[in-house]
Amino acid sequence: MVEKGKIDSTQAILLNITMIFATALLSVPAITATHARQDAWLSSLLATLLALPVAWLTAKLASLFPGKILIEYPEAILGRWAGKILGLLYLLWFIQICSIMVREFGDFMVNAFIPETPIVVVNIIAIAIAAYIITQGLEVMARVNQVFLPLILFSIVLIFVLATPEMDLRRLLPVWESGAMHIFKGALAPLAWYGEISTFAMIVPFLVRPGEARRIALISVVAVGLIFAFLVVGSLAVFGPGIAAMAYPVLNVTRVINIANVIERMDPFIVAVWITGGYIKIAFFYYVIVLGSARWLKLCDFRPLVLPVGVILAALSIMAGDNSLEIFHFIGDVWPFYALFTFEFAIPLGLLVIALFTGRGKDKP
Amino acid sequence: MIKKICSLVLVVLLVLQGGCWGRKELGQLAIVMAAGVDRAPGGDIRLTVQLARPRAFGGGVERPSGAQENNAWVISENGETVLDAQRNLEKRVSRSIYWGHNVILVFGEELAREGIRQAFNFFTRSPTARETLWVMVARGKAEDVLNSHSQLENTSAQSAGSMLRMRVGEPVMLKDLSMMLASKGTNPALPRVELTASGRPQGPGMVENIPQGYKGAQQPPVGTHAEITLTGTGIFKDDKLVGWLNVRETRGLLWLKDEIKRGVVTVPSPVEPGKKISINITRGNTRVEAFFDGESVWFDVWMKMEGTLWEQQSKEKLTNPVIYKAIEKAMSREIENIARGALNKAQLEYGVDIFGFGEAFHRKYKREWASMQNRWNEVFAGAQVNIAVEGRIRRTGLTTNRLSEPQ
Numbered sequence: 160m161v162e163k164g165k166i167d168s169t170q171a172i173l174l175n176i177t178m179i180f181a182t183a184l185l186s187v188p189a190i191t192a193t194h195a196r197q198d199a200w201l202s203s204l205l206a207t208l209l210a211l212p213v214a215w216l217t218a219k220l221a222s223l224f225p226g227k228i229l230i231e232y233p234e235a236i237l238g239r240w241a242g243k244i245l246g247l248l249y250l251l252w253f254i255q256i257c258s259i260m261v262r263e264f265g266d267f268m269v270n271a272f273i274p275e276t277p278i279v280v281v282n283i284i285a286i287a288i289a290a291y292i293i294t295q296g297l298e299v300m301a302r303v304n305q306v307f308l309p310l311i312l313f314s315i316v317l318i319f320v321l322a323t324p325e326m327d328l329r330r331l332l333p334v335w336e337s338g339a340m341h342i343f344k345g346a347l348a349p350l351a352w353y354g355e356i357s358t359f360a361m362i363v364p365f366l367v368r369p370g371e372a373r374r375i376a377l378i379s380v381v382a383v384g385l386i387f388a389f390l391v392v393g394s395l396a397v398f399g400p401g402i403a404a405m406a407y408p409v410l411n412v413t414r415v416i417n418i419a420n421v422i423e424r425m426d427p428f429i430v431a432v433w434i435t436g437g438y439i440k441i442a443f444f445y446y447v448i449v450l451g452s453a454r455w456l457k458l459c460d461f462r463p464l465v466l467p468v469g470v471i472l473a474a475l476s477i478m479a480g481d482n483s484l485e486i487f488h489f490i491g492d493v494w495p496f497y498a499l500f501t502f503e504f505a506i507p508l509g510l511l512v513i514a515l516f517t518g519r520g521k522d523k524p
Numbered sequence: 525m526i527k528k529i530c531s532l533v534l535v536v537l538l539v540l541q542g543g544c545w546g547r548k549e550l551g552q553l554a555i556v557m558a559a560g561v562d563r564a565p566g567g568d569i570r571l572t573v574q575l576a577r578p579r580a581f582g583g584g585v586e587r588p589s590g591a592q593e594n595n596a597w598v599i600s601e602n603g604e605t606v607l608d609a610q611r612n613l614e615k616r617v618s619r620s621i622y623w624g625h626n627v628i629l630v631f632g633e634e635l636a637r638e639g640i641r642q643a644f645n646f647f648t649r650s651p652t653a654r655e656t657l658w659v660m661v662a663r664g665k666a667e668d669v670l671n672s673h674s675q676l677e678n679t680s681a682q683s684a685g686s687m688l689r690m691r692v693g694e695p696v697m698l699k700d701l702s703m704m705l706a707s708k709g710t711n712p713a714l715p716r717v718e719l720t721a722s723g724r725p726q727g728p729g730m731v732e733n734i735p736q737g738y739k740g741a742q743q744p745p746v747g748t749h750a751e752i753t754l755t756g757t758g759i760f761k762d763d764k765l766v767g768w769l770n771v772r773e774t775r776g777l778l779w780l781k782d783e784i785k786r787g788v789v790t791v792p793s794p795v796e797p798g799k800k801i802s803i804n805i806t807r808g809n810t811r812v813e814a815f816f817d818g819e820s821v822w823f824d825v826w827m828k829m830e831g832t833l834w835e836q837q838s839k840e841k842l843t844n845p846v847i848y849k850a851i852e853k854a855m856s857r858e859i860e861n862i863a864r865g866a867l868n869k870a871q872l873e874y875g876v877d878i879f880g881f882g883e884a885f886h887r888k889y890k891r892e893w894a895s896m897q898n899r900w901n902e903v904f905a906g907a908q909v910n911i912a913v914e915g916r917i918r919r920t921g922l923t924t925n926r927l928s929e930p931q
Binding site for chain 2: 270272274329335398400411414417423
């Protein structure tokens with residue numbers, strides 16, 4: 160066994176929420192509003208509904224192969240060689256998205272707060288902290304998250320409570336102006352984010368009660384969906400459909416807070432809290448990569464892989480794009496289709512169908 | 525052992541590292557309190573900044589009375605863009621220019637007539653400038669307006685910001701301006717500022733020269749003190765300044781946009797012609813609803829205003845219900861007149877919707893809006909507006925009837 164820690168269901172839910180939410184906080188409200196304008200909140204609710212099948216699918220696969228993690232399912236279903244190759248592709252995909260989220264967070268910090276710092280410094284610090292977290296194992300990561308996620312959620316609620324003087328809910332009107340097609344288009348980006356729930360299948364065997372995987376996955380998606388809808392409604396009420404042009408709408412909401420000229424300029428304080436979420440998200444995907452690689456290579460410990468994978472992530476995070484616009488373009492226009500039609504939904508669905516037809520895996524869930 | 529050495533090295537590094545990469549200490553910053561953007565000859569941008577002089581802000585040191593110091597340093601520089609002009613300014617400013625505490629942004633009249641979109645993008649893009657800074661338009665040059673002091677505040681920028689926070693003029697923050705420009709259902713209206721003679725200068729450093737050209741016939745004596753004054757509202761069509769509202773019409777604008785905070789309404793006495801009664805408005809709200817019957821667009825506006833009667837030149841007995849009802853009616857009529865004044869100017873003279881009525885229409889008729897949004901200003905100019913005002917006098921201060929009258 161590569162990982163000896165165990166996490167309980169609550170910790171798993173909280174970890175899933177951070178795993179999806181920490182970067183959805185940055186640019187996704189803007190991407191959604193680009194398509195759906197003031198109906199962006201409808202898009203985010205629609206995305207939650209559409210993400211439920213993804214969560215169900217993930218849990219279903221996990222229940223068929225108890226004790227195995229996501230990258231081992233293909234081997235059990237498709238046989239040794241095809242399965243190994245698909246498992247490797249999954250690992251490469253995790254490396255790609257992890258490097259992109261490192262870059263996204265680095266861009267956010269440099270763009271908004273420390274414009275003179277080279278982004279590579281920010282990225283390396285993020286990866287170094289994440290590396291430290293994962294060498295402590297899954298259990299420690301889950302507990303760190305258990306401490307910080309409530310703080311993050313509290314900071315979000317605090318922002319929107321303090322920003323209420325700037326809000327006007329009439330900015331959400333008229334409802335359904337953009338039409339079904341645009342609302343659906345707007346739902347794709349959050350859906351791709353919620354689809355990251357499929358990564359949850361990498362840690363299902365380490366649950367105290369793996370049988371609760373389905374409940375955990377569904378609750379996580381619904382919780383993230385509600386939090387995200389709350390963010391979108393709040394940002395829209397402050398700025399209207401104009402959030403489409405903003406790089407980080409929730410940050411802009413934080414910046415306009417001004418209560419009696421005393422409570423203002425909250426952004427550094429708030430962002431300090433968000434950063435912890437971003438680091439945990441990065442640590443989670445980083446962990447999934449080293450754990451998966453160790454299992455793929457049949458190693459008995461994943462810790463020797465932490466340093467090399469970290470170096471690869473740091474290098475890739477810089478090579479991911481020439482500038483932040485390229486990253487925005489990728490996560491806005493490419494990523495939703497790319498993620499959903501491959502590793503998040505299409506491939507697991509194919510695997511499940513084959514598994515059910517060939518009768519591989521445990522029959523009774 | 526190795527672990528111990530490593531942690532020792534880390535602790536030492538922690539002490540040696542400064543912490544932040546692009547760190548700037550307070551003493552290395554030139555803090556901008558106000559920015560002005562004008563059109564320079566040749567198509568350039570002329571950026572004027574009011575920099576705080578920290579030493580003059582006091583900080584415990586007693587200054588000899590009468591020797592008031594100028595708290596701000598106002599300098600201007602040309603450039604192709606705002607950022608370019610800022611860079612050019614740094615040739616003369618020994619510290620790095622910091623926008624984080626900028627209170628106001630003033631557009632010069634000439635630039636505003638050409639369009640303001642070219643001049644404020646920097647302030648929404650740069651992470652140091654805040655979206656919450658107050659935006660205004662100068663009568664004349666922004667440079668002249670910023671070249672001023674405040675008697676009460678440290679800088680004239682803070683004085684102008686405080687006045688807007690108290691809703692004396694149309695309060696517009698940078699974020700509001702962006703939203704107004706992005707919407708087709710409304711046009712921006714920015715408070716107008718200019719320098720007016722305001723009492724005698726308190727020290728040799730406090731003398732202003734009011735720029736020539738627009739201050740009218742009453743030429744103040746040389747050596748006057750001038751304060752930034754809110755003298756109305758600039759009306760924009762999209763991002764181009766097209767005209768002005770005076771102070772009274774500005775009040776109508778504020779009321780129609782439901783931004784009422786305070787104000788005074790003066791009405792003629794119902795009993796004694798020529799005598800006046802003043803009511804201090806304490807609260808109120810405005811509701812606008814759009815109607816469309818396939819051909820014409822019209823709006824119903826409901827206003828509810830409450831106030832306290834605080835001055836009475838005449839001698840009628842206010843305790844008489846007939847009398848105070850009549851005063852309330854006169855108050856409603858006056859409020860409607862003020863609102864109509866702003867409305868007529870926007871509809872008839874300039875033909876631009878600055879009240880956000882287009883937004884109200886958009887919210888209710890989203891299908892019809894698609895075909896109307898690009899000619900909304902024309903539709904608005906031809907729309908009928910019905911105003912219903914409910915004025916209420918809630919209190920009369922410390923007296924009911926006049927103290928000076930035999931009861």
